[in-house]
Amino acid sequence: MHRLLGSGDRSKTEAPTMRKDREQAGKALAPDAIEVSAGSIEKPPKVSRRAEDYVSSRHSRLTDEIRRPLDKTDPREAAALCAEITRRLLLDFAPALTLLPGIERRRAQALAAFAFTLFDFARQSGLEGERLSQINRWEFSLEAALTGEPPGQPVFVQIAQLDKQIPWSRDGFDRLMSAARHRATVRRPATAEAAERDSAELGGALVEVLVGQPPSAALEAMAAALTRILSLRMLGEDLRRHQARLPVAELPEPWQTSNRVDIGVLEKAVHSECARIRPLLMRSARTVPELPPDYRRCGKYLLLAGDRLLNLLEETGAGLRHESPQLGAASRLSLLMRARWLAVNRL
Secondary structure, three states: OOOOOOOOOOOEEOHHHHHHHHHHHHHHHOHHHOOEEOOEEOOOOOOOOOHHHOOOOOOOOOOOOOOOOOOOOOHHHHHHHHHHHHHHHHHHHHHHHHHOOHHHHHHHHHHHHHHHHHHHHHHOOOOHHHHHHHHHHHHHHHHHHHOOOOOOOHHHHHHHHHHOOOOOOHHHHHHHHHHHHHHHHOOOOOOHHHHHHHHHHHHHHHHHHHHOOOOOHHHHHHHHHHHHHHHHHOHHHHHHOOOOOOOOOOOOOOOOOOOHHHHHHHHHHHHHHHHHHHHHHHHHHHHHHHOOHHHHHHHHHHHHHHHHHHHHHHHHHHHHHOOOEEOOHHHHHHHHHHHHHOOHHHO
16 A cells, blocks of 8 residues: 544533444444345354454454455445445434535545554554454455455455545555554554644545545644544543543553542543543634535534534543433534534634
8 A cells, every 4th residue: 555612501520421323333334243234234243253354352342243355346335335324324424424425435435444543453452462453454365445346345345446436545545544553553642743643644635535635734734633533432441441541640550440540540531531631622724625626514513512522522522431421412513504604704
């Protein structure tokens, strides 16, 4: 391979639901977990294999097992699966994609399904070699799909189909794979500066894949802020797995949920992270005009939703170890209307 503002309403917390949704999305991504025949869905018996034969760790959040590719090439089926996975995983950010034209929406959904699975491999609790092996195999499947080989797995069917219409950035994919390997080998950032570098690299890679060229520093910072908000929303699960993206300097290991002192440290670390993200979002409002025209309404929604979610995350503080805030349906609809009609200079 070549190388988001306004006051929010009260939160709804659905930690168990979020976990269930990610598990369901993962089962959808596991290639053999779906068999479509005469409108029915069947899940075949589980088969245990080694990592080299597409097995993911038992601790995976998104995928129970990655088995041998299905011989399925229906783009409509693949597009529907990527859309469902994206709705479950992006949650309050997902409505932003409805503001994109059809082809750009499908590209964003395919990229989200690909990237979430890739970083799920990187977050697994098994051996480092197993994590890297899974990432390598995911990359090999991507390369095969982009070079005309039968893709099999639905996400690669969609990626290959969309590549024929608007070519994906190969350099962007390379950056994304590099960021995933870094995550697989460096479980937690040592300092706030390291965490900021990691999120900037991830955000930049995602934007480059999507729009086809390296983003400006301002757009990279905007994408980084959004990825850090998503990381905070998954904090509870990451804490249990000892790989939270909060800096070790602010939340040292070992961290114990039963220790009142540790909970206080967590509260302070969450507030510090929110304080670092907020200026990025504020400055990002000025970068929306830099987005391609088709992406500007989407960018406005992401900024608006990001700011409300950040307020809720800060209010929840150490409670994020148990629950994650969520915007209500009325709030999301209001933000969609504002994103559609509000001028950029009114953000």
